[in-house]
Amino acid sequence: MSSRKPLTALFLGAPNPLSMGIIAAWLHAGNRVEEIWYPERVKATPAIQKDIRMADTNPNLSMAGLARLFELECAAVPKLSGNPALVERAKSLAPDVVISVMFMDIIPKAMIAAFKGRLLNIHPSLLPAYRGPSPILNMLWDERIESSGLTLHEITAGVDEGPIVKSLPVAFPKTGAMGHYVGAMIPAGGKLLCETVPAYLDRSIVAAEQPLSGVSHCHVKIGNLSIGRADSRARVEWLCRTVGQFAEFKVEGALAAVRVNRLIEVLGPPTEQPINYSDGWAEIDLADARVRLSRSQIG
Numbered sequence: 001m002s003s004r005k006p007l008t009a010l011f012l013g014a015p016n017p018l019s020m021g022i023i024a025a026w027l028h029a030g031n032r033v034e035e036i037w038y039p040e041r042v043k044a045t046p047a048i049q050k051d052i053r054m055a056d057t058n059p060n061l062s063m064a065g066l067a068r069l070f071e072l073e074c075a076a077v078p079k080l081s082g083n084p085a086l087v088e089r090a091k092s093l094a095p096d097v098v099i100s101v102m103f104m105d106i107i108p109k110a111m112i113a114a115f116k117g118r119l120l121n122i123h124p125s126l127l128p129a130y131r132g133p134s135p136i137l138n139m140l141w142d143e144r145i146e147s148s149g150l151t152l153h154e155i156t157a158g159v160d161e162g163p164i165v166k167s168l169p170v171a172f173p174k175t176g177a178m179g180h181y182v183g184a185m186i187p188a189g190g191k192l193l194c195e196t197v198p199a200y201l202d203r204s205i206v207a208a209e210q211p212l213s214g215v216s217h218c219h220v221k222i223g224n225l226s227i228g229r230a231d232s233r234a235r236v237e238w239l240c241r242t243v244g245q246f247a248e249f250k251v252e253g254a255l256a257a258v259r260v261n262r263l264i265e266v267l268g269p270p271t272e273q274p275i276n277y278s279d280g281w282a283e284i285d286l287a288d289a290r291v292r293l294s295r296s297q298i299g
Helices: 017-028 040-044 046-057 063-070 084-093 109-114 135-141 178-201 233-241
Strands: 008-013 032-039 073-077 097-101 119-123 149-154 164-169 249-251 259-268 281-285 290-295
Touching: 008 017, 017 032, 017 063, 017 097, 017 178, 032 040, 032 063, 040 046, 040 073, 046 063, 063 073, 084 109, 097 178, 119 178, 135 233, 149 178, 164 178, 233 259, 233 290, 259 281
Parallel strands: 008 032, 008 097, 032 073, 097 119
Antiparallel strands: 119 149, 149 164, 249 259, 259 290, 281 290
16 A cells, blocks of 8 residues: 555445444545445434444544544435435545445445446455345354455445455354454455555456355345244354344244343253243243243343
């Protein structure tokens, strides 16, 4: 990076530590950011307040923190599709490159055309595995951690189907700790951007079409996860240890209000008894065990 001139980017992102940590790496490498755009709908969620609180403790993982440190403009934008004025605004900023980092909205054809050859996305899986939203959740749900990593690819009309500029595996930690995983993804993502984007823009690197084999798509959503009698003890242990750190599970056959996210103890073999629960826990039969699970406090 030292032999190349700094680059200016328009970032499309979300106020979460992974996205902002990667953008921070771009800035600390001497590059510039014209603006950060994030989805307008996020303003009505707890994510913004979490981001603001993080600005005081770890500004390099916070959109508000980066705005303060680097005097950045951060704009909440409606969906880009159907908003040609936003495409014109992006063009007027004249960035060297537009980079999406977990933006979670479809990029319209008008913007793809306006920034052809300069519009990239960082996707948190090794494409073509787990195209679509929430790849980390889906990877853990399927217990396919061999797909963990980051892919820098061109944005095309097909969601996460664009040619791959570079992929970088990031091993999922044996502890299952999401904090450790995000902590490893951030420097990997920064390295991917700072070393690869300049080479891509000067055509030292040419993107390659994604292989036809190994294609998979995200198929579960964070609000629809459930566990029940068909699940094994080992699977529930895995899900609680990994996904349970940031999501909760419905219990099949229980009231909708019963949500769990942590395994308290294995009580023994299945009992054929009905689900039993209190304010703090739920006891259920799995395929090979009866377990007590903690009622979720997420949110």
